[in-house]
Amino acid sequence: MQNDKKQGVLLVNLGTPDEATAPAVKRFLSQFLHDKRVVDMTRWLWCPILHGAILPIRAPKVAKLYQSVWLDDGSPLLVYSKKQVEKLRTLVEMPVELGMTYGNPSLQSGIESLLTQGVNEVIVLPLYPQYSGTTTAAVSDGLTKAFQNISVMPAFRFIRDYHDHPLYIKALAESVKRSWQENGQGDYLLCSYHGIPKRYADNGDIYPQHCDRTTTLLARELGLAPNQIGMTFQSRFGREEWLQPYTDKTIETLPGKGIKKLDILAPAFSADCIETLEEISDQCRELFMENGGEKFTYIPCLNDDELHIRMMIDLISD
Known part of the structure; x- marks a missing residue:
């Protein structure tokens, strides 16, 4: 029987606002802080607090903080994540895309991009070395939602953590x-x-x-x-x-x-x-x-450091 499996990689990180502005930060924080994995308070209690006090006060303050670190090409997290994807693409013989749990590019856009390239098995690598329900499990929840909008769900493998790799x-x-x-x-x-x-x-x-x-x-x-x-x-x-x-x-x-x-x-x-x-x-x-x-x-994060990319390749190969 012919093996027609085509694998692709989805690198996942938490996400970032589209712009270093109060409205963009407010949209991002709203999505992030609505996630029950992040804040598990009862919704009828939490949502009024979130929208009535936290977002109006925090969004302008956080926007100023983003402005202090914003790069010419955008948010540092997005810039470095794109560099990771680019380096990985040059070293593995399979499609590689980026998805964020919150904000853009979304998990769904990353999955759909892989599917348009003929991928039918996705290797999902959340870039959280240490597992937590607030981060890694939230990726799994987001994937479940993304698959709801896709008629033929691909097979997928999920790399849970690599804290001791x-x-x-x-x-x-x-x-x-x-x-x-x-x-x-x-x-x-x-x-x-x-x-x-x-x-x-x-x-x-x-x-x-x-x-x-x-x-x-x-x-x-x-x-x-x-x-x-x-x-x-x-x-x-x-x-x-x-x-x-x-x-x-x-x-x-x-x-x-x-x-x-x-x-x-x-x-x-x-x-x-x-x-x-x-x-x-x-x-x-x-x-x-x-x-x-x-x-x-x-000491900066590993970003697109050569050993960091080699580690990703090892995880994907395994």
Whole structure:
């Protein structure tokens, strides 16, 4: 029997506003914060809060933050994600497309583009190294919705996580070593992961365990002792307790403990975005220096780094 399987790859990331304007940010945040995977409050309680208070207040503020990191070709997340797709296309003999869980290009547009190229089996690679229901599972939900509008659903394989993949750890380690060569090694290496509400982890989300495993393996790869590396969580939202320790609160205390030169990276982010370029590289830098720090080095995300792309190829091949 002839094998007529044609595979294609869908790279997936969270998403970004189309423009660095308040209306565009409001549209994006509305879609993002309506997802029950992200905010699981009862809809009749949450929606009035979201539309009556949060979006009108936050959208203009967040738009200004986006403006501070916006690139000539658009949002950093979209720019770097497109570069990842372009590099991957040159190295694998199959179609590769990009889809975002929220915003554009959508998951559905990515799937439809693959189908128009004759693909009948899609390899879905969410670019979240550490699994969380708030991110990875949201991709699965989005795919289910996308398939509802497609008459013949393709077969698909879903790569759930790669938090301990050897090439991922090696790529992180090499990025740290490059930074050390260019900027000198700091007193401490801080791994800042995107946070989630603590309640989600208490209810079974395995995200914090994956973050801990990544940090442990990175420390081993770099030969760092426990007092030379740490793990924190950033980007908390609202009054509820999130995973701790918090990145900003930790950074405030480090200079007082004798850590005057800080290296920081964000292993949970596969591409630089507002959370890394504005929150970490700008806000956290200012916080560290205000509290007595002397040197702050932000180590960029893996973006379209060669080892990062090689890791993607290995995941796809497996």
